[in-house]
Amino acid sequence: MNVAVIGLGLIGGSMALDLRHAGLATSLTGVDQNAENGEQAVALGLVDRVLPADVALRDADLVIVAIPVNALAKTLPAVLDLVKSEAVVLDAGSTKSSICRAVANHPKRAQFVAAHPIAGTENSGPTAAFRGLFQRKTNIICEQERSSEHALTVARRVFDALELNTIFMEPEExxxxxxxxxxxxxxxxxxxxxxxxxxxxxxxxxxxxxxxxxxxxxxxxxxxxxxxxxxxxxxxxxxxxxxxxxxxxxxxxxxxxxxRDTQELNRIMSGANEIRRVLDGIELKTQQQTQQQTQQQTPSSSTVKI
Missing domain, CATH: 1.10.3660.10 (6-phosphogluconate dehydrogenase C-terminal like domain)
Structure with a gap:
């Protein structure tokens, strides 16, 4: 699969590394407004080459858009304009409502999957990228009904390769x-x-x-x-x-x-301690899901376990 990654920072770079390792990306092309970022991404092996967007997207089977959210809403319609009819476009934006509205009436809307892999570190740029960033993390897909079955199938293969646990929500939620x-x-x-x-x-x-x-x-x-x-x-x-x-x-x-109401302060903090039970439960559930995926998944599987 020919993959184009727009935005070669922590998220886009880490996705590229995992997709190459999983064998899904036979060719990786980067797009970045910052020339230094592009040079670093090639030197680090995140992508094979860096090209202008119109050239990079022309033959891409999959386009990952991992740029700041204020630019995403402006950029996505132009990306969809450039891609071929069978290409799939994914984003990784941390907000979804404005992004989904921006492409709501685009003729190629069905080729787009609105996603948010919830992962990251305090570091940024190509040098921050690493394999395994998304392992056992949660991924959210919004407006799945607006994406084609082909687009969702490709997206599931990508998120499986990243070892993400996917759930579905509406953008506002x-x-x-x-x-x-x-x-x-x-x-x-x-x-x-x-x-x-x-x-x-x-x-x-x-x-x-x-x-x-x-x-x-x-x-x-x-x-x-x-x-x-x-x-x-x-x-x-x-x-x-x-x-x-x-x-x-x-x-x-x-x-x-x-x-100086120590009793009430203690009550407030004791109530907050309940977060431990919630977080421990989430961690246990994630471990169980990962074990199920390991037991059930075959090399050719593209099913997301929820």
Whole structure:
């Protein structure tokens, strides 16, 4: 399969590596506005070559669009214009409503699969890409009924090769959920990092006291602002709602702290401890799904186990 990857950063580069390793990509062509990124991607073996979009897409069987979400909605219609009639186009955007609206009336809409593989690190660029990024992670497909059976079959082969567990959602439902479990955590990490940096200006020894808890909490603050600012903007309504609820919880905690109400603080934290049960359950379910896939999957299988 001739694969074209638009956007040669962490997500696009890691997909390319896994698809090559799985044998799905017999040819990998990259497209990137940043010439340095393109050179690095070739040097690192992420892609075989880097070409202009019109040339790269002309003969592609599969096109993966892994660029910032504010550019996705503008770029996808042009990508669909360029691809051949049997080609399949996938995106990896972290928001889905605006992207799905952008191609809703495109004559080649059925060739497009709106996807969100939920995986990443705080690093960016071609050098951040690595094999196995998506292993045992969750992938979301939106508006599956708008994609052709051929497009979905190819998409399933890709997501199987990446070892993703796929579920299906409507775009609005997707955007609401990721506002809470992904976007809010990034905002929190960015602002916690900024708060500590402000204090550090006057208290030079504060980082000498920072332990693993602080490091893990602010890890996401090392993420690319160029990537995350557009995501926040694209999901403004749901993220704003999530932030309002988060601020309310912070204010409530602050109030009981000022009242020296240790009993109520303990109650709040005990309630939050319930997240352990939820996360442990998700981890167990993921392990079970992975075991089922290992037992049932054959080299020619293209079935996604949900």
């Amino acid at each position: 997707h955007d609401k959920h990721v506002a809470y479990v992904s976007h809010l955590s990034h905002v929190s990490s960015f602002l916690l990092g900024q708060t500590v940096l402000d204090i550090e200006k006057d208290e030079k020894n504060i980082f000498a006291l920072a332990g693993s808890g602080f490091a893990s909490t602010v890890r996401l603050a090392k993420s690319s602002p160029a990537m995350w600012a557009p995501i926040f903007e694209q999901n403004l309504d749901y993220l704003s709602q999530a932030l309002q609820e988060y601020i309310m919880h912070l204010q409530r905690f602050h109030y009981h702290l000022l009242k």
